[in-house]
Every structure is written in C-alpha cells, then in structure tokens.
Amino acid sequence: xxxxxxxxxxxxxxxxxxxxxxxxxxxxxxxxxxxxxxxxxxxxxxxxxxxxxxxxxxxxxxxxxxxxxxxxxxxxxxxxxxxxxxxxxxxxxxxxxxxxxxxxxxxxxxxxxxxxxxxxxxxxxxxxxxxxxxxxxxxxxxxxxxxxxxxxxxxxxxxxxxxxxxxxxxxxxxxxxxxxxxxxxxxxxxxxxxxxxxxxxxxxxxxxxxxxxxxxxxxxxxxxxxxxxxxxxxxxxxxxxxxxxxxxxxxxxxxxxxxxxxxxxxxxxxxxxxxxxxxxxxxxxxxxxxxxxxxxxxxxxxxxxxxxx
Numbered sequence: 001x002x003x004x005x006x007x008x009x010x011x012x013x014x015x016x017x018x019x020x021x022x023x024x025x026x027x028x029x030x031x032x033x034x035x036x037x038x039x040x041x042x043x044x045x046x047x048x049x050x051x052x053x054x055x056x057x058x059x060x061x062x063x064x065x066x067x068x069x070x071x072x073x074x075x076x077x078x079x080x081x082x083x084x085x086x087x088x089x090x091x092x093x094x095x096x097x098x099x100x101x102x103x104x105x106x107x108x109x110x111x112x113x114x115x116x117x118x119x120x121x122x123x124x125x126x127x128x129x130x131x132x133x134x135x136x137x138x139x140x141x142x143x144x145x146x147x148x149x150x151x152x153x154x155x156x157x158x159x160x161x162x163x164x165x166x167x168x169x170x171x172x173x174x175x176x177x178x179x180x181x182x183x184x185x186x187x188x189x190x191x192x193x194x195x196x197x198x199x200x201x202x203x204x205x206x207x208x209x210x211x212x213x214x215x216x217x218x219x220x221x222x223x224x225x226x227x228x229x230x231x232x233x234x235x236x237x238x239x240x241x242x243x244x245x246x247x248x249x250x251x252x253x254x255x256x257x258x259x260x261x262x263x264x265x266x267x268x269x270x271x272x273x274x275x276x277x278x279x280x281x282x283x284x285x286x287x288x289x290x291x292x293x294x295x296x297x298x299x300x301x302x303x304x305x306x307x308x309x
Contacts, residue, residue: 006036009036010037010069014058017055037049090285091120094123096141097125098127098143099143099144104225106296106297114292121289134275134277135277141290143273143274143275144273145161146269146270155274158293158298161243162270165258166231166238166245166255167254168254171234171235171237174234178257179258184215189217189237189238190219190220190227191219191227193222202265203258217237219235227240231254232248276290
C-alpha cells in the first residue's frame, strides 16, 4: 500500500507542478509529499524528479516512469469504479453448495424468486451430504446443518432447528404407539447413515437426563428426502429436522412422538448456517444471497412453529 501511495503522490506532484500544490490536493504537507517520492525513487533505484523550492522537472527516467505510472493509476481508478458498480448492481456467477435435505425442500423451490429479483446473477448449485472445502471447490456459500467446526470460515445462523421423532398414522396403528425411548428397540427406525456402524438415538428429558437407544430398521440412507418418503409410506419411525416435516405434522400425514424429549443422533445443535470465506469486504452477491436465505428460512421457522401448536 505504501508503494501505491508513493505512485499516486508522484503522479499528483507531476500533474500539479509542485510539492505544495500536490500536498493541498492530497491533504499532506510538502515534506510528506517529498518523503513519499524519495521512497519511490529508492524502490525504483533512480532519481525521478529534479526538485527546487518553486518547481519540479522530470528526469529522463522520470519521464518514462510518469507515463507508465499515470496509465497504472488511471486503470486502477477504472477498476475501482467497475468494482463499485458491481457492488451496487451484483452480477456474475454465485457458486452455492448445500446439504441435500435443506436444498430440496427449502432452497431450490425459492431459487426462481431469487433469480427474478437479481437477473444479472447466475447460480451454480451443487448438493451433497459430505463436507466440502470452499477454497478447493471454489464455493462462495455453503449451507450446512448442525454444529460447525471450521473456525477459519465466517458463518451466519439462518435458522434454529430441533429434531422431531415421528411416524405415519398407518405405521402406529399397525405397530402400536410409542410411550418411551426404550420401546424403539422393537420398532423399525429409519436411520440416517453416518457410517458403517450401528445407529444410536439420543433423548434428553426436561430434567436433563440423557438416554441413548440403539436402533435399527428396514431402511437406512444418507438422503433425508428418501427417509421422509419411507416414513410417509408407513415403513417406520424417523428423526428429522422440524422444518423438514412441519407440513406433514400439520396435515397429520406424520404424527409427532415423545414430544417431552429433545432428540438427536449426535449433537443437539441443529441450526442451519450459511458459511463463507473470511473477507474484509463480503461480496454483494454473497450478502444478497445470504440475506435472501435468511428471509425464506425465517418463514420456514414460522411455519414449523405453527405446525407444532
């Protein structure tokens, strides 16, 4: 930045014709102007200006350097103007990655509205349930669910979520109601595949007592939408984010179970987060997209709350 300051000062001094005039233009003293130019000459390794008390004159090297420096400053100002305009009118490609469940149920259905609002932005959207490296995969925004671990990234919590245990009325009529966590060992529990090992569901009662129950069932998957489909078909009990089954609970397609417990298969932090790389200046595209997601997911939270009442 000091080199750039020296370059600007040199160009301003030549254009103004004196150190004092350049100082008035830049809000600096003549002595400060002289120091910047001297430092620039040290960097270049050649004298650029002949300085007297009344006027300046360019050396031969200074004439060559001034033509280049003037062009550089002009191009830099044009670039700054272009970026400023881009910030006011965002355009270009926004690369987004999201977990499959939140993507399918909440984000993708809202994309037409976002693209209509901001027609100069193009979305490159990918889904997976595996963690992604934002730098390696050139991702601008990653939508993650659950506890965050990468402190090198910025994150904004878009939605607070809880998991709910539920099943279809047909399944409960066939297999009987569930009144305690321990009864799940005799039920078909449709589980999210975390690894090749067994699955344990965790229950936290109002007194803070934790109960862990090993579960198994007819279907296991790393796809939240497919687990929901199997539960709606009457194949078993699922544990899902409240926002993902709010409409099913509202219509009675699924019935909530053990509502007096908080439930989880891992951590009890189940928020939805927008994650992006640290930067002094968040791009307008990222800011607009994250604000938009916050808006639509807030509506999802309200819908979930209404379904629970």
